[in-house]
Amino acid sequence: MAAELVVMGLGHVGLPLSRAAVSAGLATAGYDVSRPVVDGLTGGRSHVGGVGDTDVAAMLRAGFHATDDPAVLEGAQTVVICVPTGLTGAGLPDLSAVEDAATAVAARLHPGMLVVLESTSYPGTTEDVVRPLLERGSGLRAGEDFHLAYSPQRIDPGNPTWDVRNTPKIVSGRTALCAKHAVAFYSRFVDQLVVARGTREAEMAKLLENTYRYVNIALVDEVALFCHETGIDIWDVLHCAASKPFGFAPFSPGPGVGGHCIPVDPRYLAARAESQGFAFRTLAAAQDVLSRMPDHVVERALTILTGTAGRPEGATALLLGVTYKPDVADIRETPARQVAAGLLAAGVEVSYHDPYVPEFTVGGAPLPRTENLRDALDRADVAILLQDHACYARETLGQARCALLDTRGKAVGSRVTLL
Ligand SMILES: NC(=O)c1ccc[n+]([C@@H]2O[C@H](COP(=O)([O-])OP(=O)(O)OC[C@H]3O[C@@H](n4cnc5c(N)ncnc54)[C@H](O)[C@@H]3O)[C@@H](O)[C@H]2O)c1
Known part of the structure; x- marks a missing residue:
């Protein structure tokens, strides 16, 4: 039987979205080009933080299934595209996954189908990239046939x-009727919808949200650099x-920004x-300020090591928390990698x-890990x-026998140096 909903891309966005839809009773299937992702989910294992194995088991019991066979798109009422939008080697928007997904949908598009793009991208992506692929591949017209x-x-x-259900969601359509269908779909599992004037406004709103964080983090980082130069306590x-x-x-x-969104999305805006x-x-x-932060941390650590160990070469540095945000397992684009590389280049032994x-590689080699x-x-x-994981209690940090460089403004103690 055809699925009511097919979610394309079962990652950090697509899997929680699928869970929310399944919980609301939608007959949902997931399509992903990654065999390990499909096999893992089919075997009841989640690879996404915030979605547990028990959640996946409940989804499977409710009829969800994951596949890498695009035939699952056949006859679906709604398809939501949640594939990655990263950067090319040259730092430009890489829409290849969105294009591949749209091409796969186009081959199975039928009149009345609702196709939604959720991936973050620059204004014009839905209209100028996705629509032509869907129309050319299907012979159908967006806003008229689908x-x-x-x-x-x-x-x-x-x-x-904040989760999928209680976070207000921006919705937009190519036409007013498209938006109406999208609203009807999302209102089944999202409490509050905000209808944008058009797809470009919705695309731009997403980029504004993340660029707002990017620019403001850069502002406080630069204020921190200035405060350090002039002996002002930034944390106060x-x-x-x-x-x-x-x-x-x-x-x-902090030591810089990471993840799949904050360092990447502003590049979409700038490139467009x-x-x-x-x-x-x-x-x-x-971008200029943020790119300097990991090196600033390295410089500060080397200065401390020169004071405590005489010289950085052969001294030991312990990195606490290498993910890009607290209490998640995500290391994509984490600034910890640049910090580790800078210390290693200065001859410091880093763990x-x-x-x-469980494993963190820098320059292709795994960094020694400590558990105690x-x-x-x-x-x-x-x-x-x-990274300010909850396990780093203020007291433990403050009582450390070693010098501590605290980039998060958390610890207090005679051996603590704040960023
Ligand atoms: N991670 C976040 O917190 C977050 C938040 C909001 C928006 N976004 C945006 O959502 C989108 C998805 O991000 P993510 O974090 O879920 O990525 P992800 O890497 O966690 O997951 C993407 C999944 O898509 C699959 N995929 C790749 N190409 C595909 C294709 N052609 N067809 C089907 N599946 C394909 C991959 O195998 C992967 O499993 C991006 O545009 C991202 O910027 C991410």
Whole structure:
């Protein structure tokens, strides 16, 4: 029997979306080009933080199945595309997965089908990239024969409060009727929908949200650099500023940004703007500051090692938390890799502690991992708190026998140096 919904791409976005749809009673199937992903899910194993094996088991019991056979798209009422939108080697938008997904749908498109793109991309992707592929491959017309929509995903992996259901969702359609069909679909498992004027507005809104974070993190990072130069306590500055109840949203400095979204999405905006003869100056400035942060951490650590161990060469550094955000297992684009590489290049012996990351490679070689935190804090010449996982208790950090470089403003103690 044909699925009501086929989710294309069963990763950090597609799997939670599938779970939400299955919970709402939609007959859902998942399509993914990765055999290990399909086999894992079929075997009841989740590869996505925030979705447990028990969730996958419940989904399978409710009739969900994952496959790498595009025939599953045949007869589906709705197809939602949640495939990756990364960057090419040259740092430009890579829409190849979106194009592949749209081509696969086009071959099975039928009148009345709703096709939604959820992947993050620049304004015009739905209309100028996805629509032509769907129309050419099917001979059908978007907005006339089938419905085409864009609805960006806001999922925040590891967030215990906001999930697919209770996070307001932007929805847009090629035509008013397309938007209406998309609203009818999402209202089955999302509490609040916000209808954008068109797909370009919805695409731009998503890029604005993530670029807002990018630029503001760069701002506090640069303020932190200035404060360090001039002997001002950045963490006290932030504490004071955050007390303003209006007109100020707090952001924290750190070793740089990571993940699949924040460092990547602004590149989509900048590249699109460039191709249209528009220079996004705030983005260029933010990128410049953010790209310097891992090296700043390395420099600060080397200075500490020169003080404690005499010289950095042969000294030992312990990285605490190598994921790009706290209490998740995701190491995509993590700045920890650049920090580790910089320390290794300076002759420092680097190891790491991270309960979420069983293996962490830098320059193709695995970094030594330690499990016993207290032991490791006693042995290292310097520990660098890169990620604020809950397991790094303030007391444990403050009592460390080694010097501690804290990039998260968490620890207090005589051996602690704040970013
Ligand atoms: N991760 C997040 O927190 C997040 C949040 C909001 C939006 N997004 C956006 O959502 C999109 C998906 O991101 P993600 O984090 O889920 O990626 P992901 O890498 O976790 O998962 C993507 C999945 O798509 C599969 N895939 C690749 N090409 C495919 C194809 N042609 N057909 C079917 N499956 C294919 C991959 O095998 C993978 O399993 C991206 O555009 C991303 O920017 C991500």
